[in-house]
Amino acid sequence: MRSLKARLALWVFLPTALISAADLVVTYRNTERVATLVQQQLLKGSARIISEQLNETDGAYEINIPPAAFELFADEHEDLVYYAVRTRSGQLIAGNEDLARAPQALRAEQEQYFVTTMRGEAVRVIAYAHALPSPGNDDYIVTEVAQTLRGHQAFKRDLFWLTMREHLMLLALVLIALVIALRWTLQPLIRLGDTLARRQPGTLETLDVGDMPNELAPLVNAMNDYVARLDHTLTSYERFIANTAHHLRTSFAILVSQLNFGMRSPAVDPEQKKLLAAILKTTQQGSKVINQLLMLASVEQVRQQVQQRPTASTVLLAELATSVIEELAPLAQKKSVELGLELDEAVENLSVHAPPSMVRELLFNLIDNAIKHLDKPGSVSISLLREPAHAVLRVSDTGPGIAPEHRDKVFERFFRLDAAMPDSSGLGLAIVKEICSLLGGSVSLDTPPSGTGLQVDVRLPLPG
Amino acid sequence: MPTVNFVVAEIKRRLAVCLLSKDDVDMKLLLVEDNRELSSWLTRLLDQSGYAVEQAFTGDQADTLLRTQCYDAILLDLTLPVLSGQTLLRRLRAQDNSVPVLIISAQDSLQDIVEHLNLGADDYLAKPFDIQELEARLRCLLRRASGKANPIFTCCELSFDSNSKIFRSRGRELSLTPREHAVLEALIRRSGKTVSKKELADNLVTLNDMVTPKALEVYIVRLRKKLEDSGAQIITLRGLGYMLSYVAEQA
Numbered sequence: 001m002r003s004l005k006a007r008l009a010l011w012v013f014l015p016t017a018l019i020s021a022a023d024l025v026v027t028y029r030n031t032e033r034v035a036t037l038v039q040q041q042l043l044k045g046s047a048r049i050i051s052e053q054l055n056e057t058d059g060a061y062e063i064n065i066p067p068a069a070f071e072l073f074a075d076e077h078e079d080l081v082y083y084a085v086r087t088r089s090g091q092l093i094a095g096n097e098d099l100a101r102a103p104q105a106l107r108a109e110q111e112q113y114f115v116t117t118m119r120g121e122a123v124r125v126i127a128y129a130h131a132l133p134s135p136g137n138d139d140y141i142v143t144e145v146a147q148t149l150r151g152h153q154a155f156k157r158d159l160f161w162l163t164m165r166e167h168l169m170l171l172a173l174v175l176i177a178l179v180i181a182l183r184w185t186l187q188p189l190i191r192l193g194d195t196l197a198r199r200q201p202g203t204l205e206t207l208d209v210g211d212m213p214n215e216l217a218p219l220v221n222a223m224n225d226y227v228a229r230l231d232h233t234l235t236s237y238e239r240f241i242a243n244t245a246h247h248l249r250t251s252f253a254i255l256v257s258q259l260n261f262g263m264r265s266p267a268v269d270p271e272q273k274k275l276l277a278a279i280l281k282t283t284q285q286g287s288k289v290i291n292q293l294l295m296l297a298s299v300e301q302v303r304q305q306v307q308q309r310p311t312a313s314t315v316l317l318a319e320l321a322t323s324v325i326e327e328l329a330p331l332a333q334k335k336s337v338e339l340g341l342e343l344d345e346a347v348e349n350l351s352v353h354a355p356p357s358m359v360r361e362l363l364f365n366l367i368d369n370a371i372k373h374l375d376k377p378g379s380v381s382i383s384l385l386r387e388p389a390h391a392v393l394r395v396s397d398t399g400p401g402i403a404p405e406h407r408d409k410v411f412e413r414f415f416r417l418d419a420a421m422p423d424s425s426g427l428g429l430a431i432v433k434e435i436c437s438l439l440g441g442s443v444s445l446d447t448p449p450s451g452t453g454l455q456v457d458v459r460l461p462l463p464g
Numbered sequence: 465m466p467t468v469n470f471v472v473a474e475i476k477r478r479l480a481v482c483l484l485s486k487d488d489v490d491m492k493l494l495l496v497e498d499n500r501e502l503s504s505w506l507t508r509l510l511d512q513s514g515y516a517v518e519q520a521f522t523g524d525q526a527d528t529l530l531r532t533q534c535y536d537a538i539l540l541d542l543t544l545p546v547l548s549g550q551t552l553l554r555r556l557r558a559q560d561n562s563v564p565v566l567i568i569s570a571q572d573s574l575q576d577i578v579e580h581l582n583l584g585a586d587d588y589l590a591k592p593f594d595i596q597e598l599e600a601r602l603r604c605l606l607r608r609a610s611g612k613a614n615p616i617f618t619c620c621e622l623s624f625d626s627n628s629k630i631f632r633s634r635g636r637e638l639s640l641t642p643r644e645h646a647v648l649e650a651l652i653r654r655s656g657k658t659v660s661k662k663e664l665a666d667n668l669v670t671l672n673d674m675v676t677p678k679a680l681e682v683y684i685v686r687l688r689k690k691l692e693d694s695g696a697q698i699i700t701l702r703g704l705g706y707m708l709s710y711v712a713e714q715a
Contacts (some may be wrong), residue, residue: 248569257505340702
């Protein structure tokens with residue numbers, strides 16, 4: 001059971017229900033006793049009333065049974081009542097001969113209760129020994145009154161149901177109180193859970209401890225402490241990157257100036273100039289890698305901004321694609337690569353919420369990559385498509401393509417499919433993937449319908 | 465250096481409209497750069513190209529110089545001791561000094577760049593940069609500063625004087641038919657940007673011509689031949705149109 005609430009509820013409710021059940025068992029037994037006592041009292045009353053009506057005249061007994069003796073029993077259960085008045089020796093004076101006699105011997109003014117069967121039905125019987133009023137005589141008569149158990153059973157049942165109802169009501173009350181109490185006490189915990197669930201992944205915001213209960217405060221404090229340390233680590237990491245970048249760039253700038261100077265100097269002969277040009281090219285590649293690494297590092301910074309204000313900026317994709325194509329056109333022309341943009345009216349105004357610089361970097365890397373990997377003259381086509389929830393940026397080329405088994409790997413940093421390509425740093429597609437994840441999109445590689453080349457689809461969520 | 469592409473795009477466009485001629489020499493520059501080694505190499509390079517360069521190694525040195533001297537342009541590093549490049553720039557603009565400022569910086573987060581351009585910098589170049597690119601940007605700045613009233617459109621060695629309606633390639637006048645002229649004018653007015661075939665055709669319709677796409681292609685082919693030495697080229701972009709742009713040095 002994963003829910004704390006359910007667990008707590010179970011461990012409070014289950015014992016309560018068990019205690020209640022145990023109590024019901026005890027109650028059931030008690031009802032038997034209570035009902036029996038009540039019936040016995042009635043039987044006793046009735047037996048006494050009958051006994052007192054006995055008259056003895058010269059050894060002959062005469063009895064007048066008053067209706068009151070039986071009115072005691074009148075109720076809706078239509079119990080059958082029998083009686084028998086016998087002499088001590090067992091001779092019937094009045095009543096019903098069939099009524100069983102007391103199983104044990106009686107003494108005067110003593111009563112005895114027992115259950116027996118009368119005409120096929122269980123009856124409770126009192127046998128009451130009534131001392132005869134004549135002095136000096138310990139003789140007595142035995143008055144027996146029997147009543148069927150219908151009323152007794154009904155009384156027992158009523159008593160039990162009454163208790164049962166009370167218990168059920170009690171349980172219901174416990175349950176309601178439990179739900180309210182749990183909801184109320186666990187509210188801070190649930191609120192904390194909700195707050196955490198609502199937070200953007202990767203956020204470095206701290207939580208407000210304010211009115212947190214004592215039990216939660218250490219947890220929240222620990223989390224805040226962790227976030228603060230992480231923030232600090234990231235900040236120093238970013239500062240480290242910025243410092244490194246500054247130093248490297250300055251060094252590279254000096255190197256480039258020196259090379260530029262050497263290449264312009266009349267004292268340097270053409271062979272040496274070729275060498276300088278080669279060094280310059282390597283230097284430029286090096287600085288390109290530095291810039292790309294910095295780009296990757298800055299994606300993280302932008303991620304935070306995007307999370308804080310996801311709708312801060314909107315990018316019109318067709319416009320952006322046009323501008324990236326224009327920027328890369330001279331490079332494509334140099335490699336005899338035909339660049340094209342495929343648009344129709346449906347996607348002319350397609351836009352996404354994203355920092356324009358990021359989408360630009362993404363598209364630039366995709367198209368740049370496609371142009372650079374064409375081994376012979378061909379074409380690179382950019383198209384925009386609209387899917388129900390996504391805008392699709394599709395870049396397809398007529399180049400050598402990427403074998404399916406390599407398609408996952410090309411997104412790894414520094415992975416290069418073609419080791420002979422000196423221009424490629426192996427970071428372009430890694431940047432594409434990072435930016436895609438930053439923007440909540442996805443990137444997939446395919447073979448275009450024509451069967452050759454590569455088709456890259458970038459899906460970015462449409463606003464709303 | 466395609467570091468921050470959205471800025472680079474703007475920059476390349478500006479670069480593309482710069483004429484690679486040497487008519488801006490004898491210009492006086494202030495180089496504000498705290499790294500003495502870089503400063504000295506840049507000075508030597510710019511000296512070689514005929515610029516008169518004065519060096520300042522701190523922000524307040526530059527500030528002092530700027531109070532007494534006049535410069536045609538300032539090359540400004542941002543991370544400076546004593547007085548930062550940002551403060552210097554802000555102070556300069558607050559004093560209504562409109563001297564062109566080209567920022568050269570090794571710190572190029574996007575926010576920084578946008579901020580500095582907003583603050584009044586005219587252009588931005590990320591370190592490390594090639595001297596040719598630096599010089600091209602400089603020329604561009606100087607030309608813009610001097611020739612605001614002089615509407616000359618350029619793309620590499622190709623220029624178009626909108627007053628005289630004359631195209632020049634490497635300084636030599638190009639001979640063009642009226643239709644070629646109309647097409648090229650539409651292109652150079654927006655060099656670095658695509659012009660759709662429809663727009664080009666509409667331009668020609670004013671010459672009382674019915675222009676078929678085929679005819680337009682013919683003009684483009686002819687123009688391409690005539691532009692061969694200019695460093696500029698007409699690129700066809702499928703689905704977009706034609707674009708006048710620079711010829712890339714290496715693939």
